[in-house]
Amino acid sequence: MTEKIPLLTAKNVTVSYGKRETVHQLSLNFPENKITAIMGPSGSGKSTFLRCLNRSNDLVPEVQVGGEIQFRGDNIYAKKVNPAILRTKIGMVYQQPTLFPFSIYDNVAFSQRMLGLHDRKMMQEIVETSLQQAAIWDEVKDRLATPAQALSGGQQQRVCLASVLAAKPEIILLDEPTSALDPIASAKIEATLIELKKLYTIVIVTHNLQQASRISDQVAFLLDGQLVETGPTRPFFMNPREQATSDYLNGKFG
Numbered sequence: 001m002t003e004k005i006p007l008l009t010a011k012n013v014t015v016s017y018g019k020r021e022t023v024h025q026l027s028l029n030f031p032e033n034k035i036t037a038i039m040g041p042s043g044s045g046k047s048t049f050l051r052c053l054n055r056s057n058d059l060v061p062e063v064q065v066g067g068e069i070q071f072r073g074d075n076i077y078a079k080k081v082n083p084a085i086l087r088t089k090i091g092m093v094y095q096q097p098t099l100f101p102f103s104i105y106d107n108v109a110f111s112q113r114m115l116g117l118h119d120r121k122m123m124q125e126i127v128e129t130s131l132q133q134a135a136i137w138d139e140v141k142d143r144l145a146t147p148a149q150a151l152s153g154g155q156q157q158r159v160c161l162a163s164v165l166a167a168k169p170e171i172i173l174l175d176e177p178t179s180a181l182d183p184i185a186s187a188k189i190e191a192t193l194i195e196l197k198k199l200y201t202i203v204i205v206t207h208n209l210q211q212a213s214r215i216s217d218q219v220a221f222l223l224d225g226q227l228v229e230t231g232p233t234r235p236f237f238m239n240p241r242e243q244a245t246s247d248y249l250n251g252k253f254g
């Protein structure tokens with residue numbers, strides 16, 4: 001029997017900004033249809049590592065990525081890979097909503113227009129389905145032509161998620177997507193992510209221990225750019241293997 005290739009794998013990933021190495025030899029598998037939470041104190045390299053997973057770091061000056069990241073067994077840093085297309089397959093939601101000064105509809109339609117879709121009916125279907133999947137359709141369906149940036153922060157984050165979904169990704173990366181939101185807006189995003197993992201593989205950077213324990217299946221704990229501990233969420237919180245993890249969970253740093 002052939003072994004199943006993991007959907008996304010990081011092997012000995014090292015990241016440097018100029019001469020300064022920030023992420024050291026980090027290896028991690030991201031299981032399909034699961035939520036992986038990346039945790040760790042401020043400055044531990046979580047966002048830097050996350051950005052490697054869809055080559056968003058390509059846009060950062062002086063960054064160098066070593067090791068290998070494989071998506072369905074293929075190195076995403078190979079010469080033949082088009083990073084813009086890769087980022088439609090592995091989408092990213094940031095800490096602050098990143099919407100264009102366009103209407104709600106045009107924001108969600110953007111990636112498919114970029115990919116060359118001009119069929120109006122198909123586009124309407126994709127926009128509606130994506131907004132439904134992001135659990136924002138009912139709130140915006142009567143005002144799709146209004147500016148997306150006029151929505152509340154929590155609504156804008158769900159429109160960002162819809163924009164990522166409209167590109168038909170397989171993996172969704174989220175970098176502290178709820179840190180700027182109130183508890184009700186955060187709870188909506190969390191519920192949406194739990195629903196979405198049936199269809200997508202999700203990786204979330206979060207500082208919020210409760211959030212990680214509520215929604216994730218697997219946790220990776222980073223400290224000073226090293227992977228200290230990784231494993232299924234419940235044992236990670238109930239019975240961490242490493243002293244540093246235990247200290248982090250007990251609020252001794254970070």
Ligand SMILES: Nc1ncnc2c1ncn2[C@@H]1O[C@H](COP(=O)(O)OP(=O)(O)OP(=O)(O)O)[C@@H](O)[C@H]1O
Pocket residue numbers: 017022040041042043044045046047048049060061
């Ligand atoms: N564009 C950049 N250029 C140079 N150094 C950077 C850059 N981005 C991050 N760093 C440095 O890399 C280290 C890791 O930063 P990173 O943002 O990845 O950590 P983090 O764990 O996500 O932190 P936080 O939880 O505060 O967001 C920090 O020392 C930071 O100053």
